[in-house]
Amino acid sequence: MSQTADTLVGVVAESKRRSLIVDLLVRLVKEKPLGTIGGVIVLLLLITGIFANFLAPYGFNEFIAGSFLKAPSAQHILGTDNVGRDILSRIIYGARVSMIVGLAAASIDVLVATIIGTISGLIGGKFDLVVQRFVDAFMCFPGLILLVVLMSLLGSGMLQVILVLGFVWGIGGSRIVRGAVIGIKENVYVEAARAIGCSTSKLITRHILPNIMAPIIILFTIAVGGIILAEASLSFLGYGIPPPTPSWGGMLSGAGRYYMLLAPWMVIWPGLALTIVVFGINMLGDAMRDLLDPRLRGGVGRYGGVNVKKLAVKGKSKSE
Amino acid sequence: MSAYIIRRLLLLIPTLFLVTIIVFLMVRLIPGDVIDLIMEEHMFETKRGREVNIEAIKGRLGLDLPIHVQYGRWIGDVFRGDLGESMWTDRPVTEELRNRLPVSLELGILGIIVGLIIAVPVGIYSAIRQDTVGDYLGRSFAILCIAVPNFWVATMVIVFPSIWWQWTPSLEYIPLADNPIENFKQFIIPAAILGMVLSGYTMRMTRTMMLEVLRQDYIRTAWSKGLRERVVIVRHALKNALIPVVSIAALQIPVLIGGSVIIEQIFSLPGMGRYFLEAIADRDYTIVSGINLVVASVVLLNNLMTDMTYAYLDPRVQYR
Numbered sequence: 001m002s003q004t005a006d007t008l009v010g011v012v013a014e015s016k017r018r019s020l021i022v023d024l025l026v027r028l029v030k031e032k033p034l035g036t037i038g039g040v041i042v043l044l045l046l047i048t049g050i051f052a053n054f055l056a057p058y059g060f061n062e063f064i065a066g067s068f069l070k071a072p073s074a075q076h077i078l079g080t081d082n083v084g085r086d087i088l089s090r091i092i093y094g095a096r097v098s099m100i101v102g103l104a105a106a107s108i109d110v111l112v113a114t115i116i117g118t119i120s121g122l123i124g125g126k127f128d129l130v131v132q133r134f135v136d137a138f139m140c141f142p143g144l145i146l147l148v149v150l151m152s153l154l155g156s157g158m159l160q161v162i163l164v165l166g167f168v169w170g171i172g173g174s175r176i177v178r179g180a181v182i183g184i185k186e187n188v189y190v191e192a193a194r195a196i197g198c199s200t201s202k203l204i205t206r207h208i209l210p211n212i213m214a215p216i217i218i219l220f221t222i223a224v225g226g227i228i229l230a231e232a233s234l235s236f237l238g239y240g241i242p243p244p245t246p247s248w249g250g251m252l253s254g255a256g257r258y259y260m261l262l263a264p265w266m267v268i269w270p271g272l273a274l275t276i277v278v279f280g281i282n283m284l285g286d287a288m289r290d291l292l293d294p295r296l297r298g299g300v301g302r303y304g305g306v307n308v309k310k311l312a313v314k315g316k317s318k319s320e
Numbered sequence: 321m322s323a324y325i326i327r328r329l330l331l332l333i334p335t336l337f338l339v340t341i342i343v344f345l346m347v348r349l350i351p352g353d354v355i356d357l358i359m360e361e362h363m364f365e366t367k368r369g370r371e372v373n374i375e376a377i378k379g380r381l382g383l384d385l386p387i388h389v390q391y392g393r394w395i396g397d398v399f400r401g402d403l404g405e406s407m408w409t410d411r412p413v414t415e416e417l418r419n420r421l422p423v424s425l426e427l428g429i430l431g432i433i434v435g436l437i438i439a440v441p442v443g444i445y446s447a448i449r450q451d452t453v454g455d456y457l458g459r460s461f462a463i464l465c466i467a468v469p470n471f472w473v474a475t476m477v478i479v480f481p482s483i484w485w486q487w488t489p490s491l492e493y494i495p496l497a498d499n500p501i502e503n504f505k506q507f508i509i510p511a512a513i514l515g516m517v518l519s520g521y522t523m524r525m526t527r528t529m530m531l532e533v534l535r536q537d538y539i540r541t542a543w544s545k546g547l548r549e550r551v552v553i554v555r556h557a558l559k560n561a562l563i564p565v566v567s568i569a570a571l572q573i574p575v576l577i578g579g580s581v582i583i584e585q586i587f588s589l590p591g592m593g594r595y596f597l598e599a600i601a602d603r604d605y606t607i608v609s610g611i612n613l614v615v616a617s618v619v620l621l622n623n624l625m626t627d628m629t630y631a632y633l634d635p636r637v638q639y640r
Contacts, residue, residue, distance in 0.1 A: 034456060034463075133331070137338035140616035140623075142578040145596060149346055149608065152600050229469055233582060236471050237597065252472060260479050267479065271472030278467035279460075286463065 027291055035287020041280025048092055049099030058086040060093035061244045069263040079265035082255045087265060090246040091273050097247050098277060101162055101231045102224040108166025109173055109223045110216055116170070117177025118204060118212075122185065128178075138171050144233060151239035158241050161234060165227045173219050180212040214292040221288050225281035232274050248274045324631065328624055335620060340398070343612040344391050347605045394609070403610035408602055413610040416595065423591035426496065427583070428576040430511030435518035436569055438465075440562065443526025448553060450531065458523065465520030470579055473513050474586040491588045510587045514579045522569045529561040536560075564633045571626045574619050 028035050048055060058064065063084045070080040078087040120131040138146075146168060154160040184190065185208075193207050232249025234240030241247040243254065251270040260267045385393075397404060403413035439462075446458035481487040489509060496503045533539065534557055542552045581593035588594075592611060599607035 034460060133334045133338055136331075136335040136620075137342055137616075140335070140339050140619045141342075141612065142574045142615060142619060144578040144581050145612065145615060148581070148597070148600055149612070152603075153346070225467065229467070232469055233471065236469075237582065237585070249469070249471075252469075252475060257475065260475060261482055264479050264483065267472070267475050271469060271475065274472065275464070275468045278469075279464055282463045282467050283460070 024288075024291060028287055032287035032290065034283045035290075038280040038283025038285075038287065041276060042284055045095055045099055045277050045280070048095040050096075052092050052096040056086075056089035056092040058089040060090050060246045061085065062089070069259060069266075071263070072265055078269050079263065081251075081266050082259050082263070087251075087269055090251060091248070091269055094246040094248045094251065094270065094273065095277070097158070097241060097245060098228045098231065098274075101158065101165070101241075102228045102281075104162045105165040105169065105227045105231075106220050106223040108162065109169035109227070110220050112167055112170025113173030113177045113219060114209075114216060116174035117179075118181050118208060120174065121178040121181030122200075122204070122208070124182075124185075132178075135171055135174060138168075143168070143230065147230060147234055148237065148239050151234055156239055156242045158245065161231055161240050165230055169223050169227060173223065176215050176219055177212060180215045181208060184208065184211050218285070218289045218292055221281070221285035225278045225285060228281070229274070229278050325628065328627065332620065332624065336617065339616045339620065340395055340613065341391070343609050343616065344394060346612070347608045348387070398613065403613070404606035406599075406607055407604050413607050416607075417592065417610065417614060420590060420592045420595050422496075423493070423589055424577070424580050424584070424593060426507060427511055427514060427580055427589065427591060428573065430507055431514035431518060431576055431579075432570060432572065433515070434508075434512045435515035435522055435572075436566065438515065439519040439522035439569075440526055440565065443523040443565075444530055444553070444558070444561075446523070446527045447530030447534065448549075459527070462520045462523035462527075465516045465523070468516065470513050470517065471582045471586060473516065474510070474583060477509055477513065478586070489587060493588070493590050506587075507589075510583045510589065514576060514583050517579060518569065518572050518575055521572070521575070522565060525568065526561065526565050529565055530557060533557045533561040564629075567629050567633065568626065571622055571629065573622045577615055577619070 028039060064080065064086065065084065067076065067080045068084045069082055070076055070084075072079040076086050076088065078091065080086055081090070116131065116135070120128045141149075147164060150164045150168070151160060154164065190203070190207055193203055198206070231240055231247065232252075235247040235249035236253045238253060241250055243250055248270040252267050256266045256270070394404065401414060403417070405412050406416070442458045442461060446455045446462075449455050478489060490502075490506050494502045494506055539552060539556055542556045547556075577593070580591060581596060583589075584591040584593040585597055592615075595607065596611045598604075599611065
């Protein structure tokens, strides 16, 4: 009996969640022109990243004999680098690196943030106080300084970058999750669930988590942009992803900087790709926050309520 | 309010304590011991047994003691304002920081000023022309400022003027006291790049604040008195909207410290960020701990001041 009820609830929740995403996409396109542009950019990044080996005209580490530091031409649309590798191909494979790092680290971020935030928020009291002091202490270190120290501790490499970025972002993000958990903890339905003897794990999975999905989705979207940028900064400083793996940040350092006056195309394209991608993700993230966060809806999020132009017209018509 | 301040100050103590522990432990976990590096240098000079030398060096640096004794010694010195000496050059870290902090500080203050100069007009325009093409452009510009990697902009600023006009930024540091005008010329470009990220955030905040103020009754009154738009915006709205924006923007030190690490490196400015990168590369424990501790304390105090400012400016914030 309860089994069927549970599955029924599961089915209802499932169908509702699906319609939520469709609804979200429809509203994104209808209400948020900037967010839609961001969404298209993100989609292009995903396609480029996934199909990199079909899209790239050359291999990312393929040395083409006799074409060192060639300016952009029909054969190499974005030129070649100092050892004769096609830059377009390296940018395309770089999209894959950015995509993997961004998605993987953001997933770890969300996982860490949800675990710390939910436990700290739900238990509360002294435990919460102690955990939050640790979070405070970690957040005192400005991003890049903490990242460089941690990376020099673990050594460079893609896995290390993903773990470090995921954990550092996750500790910061736990604040948002904790706030959301505290916000819904006192709700009647949580109390009711407790009253009928719901176990803590069930309480979390059935009642808490579904209701903090909005901040978690926002956390994820916004983190991806920052993480991609941070990976590039780390690789630029030489503490990120080591060559020959094509990281956009790494392409801007080392040989790129050495030859930048002779072959500026070596440093233009990776940075431009980085800018466009992070720009797109941030636009999408902003739009998602406006659409998902009910507290901001109609308030600062949509900037609703007041239209200065209309007010101005009203003011004028009154004065006339 | 005073109870809130006292509570915040009390919470500062455990956090600061955790910070010192994190700082102390973090650098001591860096692989590739500083002793190995020193040994490599000494190998060429002396042919004596390695063991003897290692013990001697360890003893000199105080690394042969148990870790809690090392921590006790270190923290005791820190309270006396002594951050120890560089493990390589024996130069006192406190003195070195005293020389380098002004450089970073000048860069940061100029960055904040530039950020405000760009952000405030765009933010205001975005707010008073809400949901027009101009507003969309303004908001995109704000997101662009956050998305564009500062190390790329810095690279472009060095590459293109040099190719087109044979102009390169001075790579030799000119102290403010020696030649204020040349010093300003040297600092303004890196500061502007540093200010870009900040201006992105400030633009959005200006817009939000303006929109909130424009919704107030007294603005409606101003309109209905028949005042011109310029008067309503400049005389009535701006004053109330900008106080929080300016005070919060002035407290964006963490953002600037993170950015200055890369910018100082690229423009060869002898500030704290560059000192940090050099020390990390040399595995110089004392310098890295010293910088981390100073930076984290600055950020901690800064965050406290930010919260106080918010509490002071917004009576709706609850002091609990």
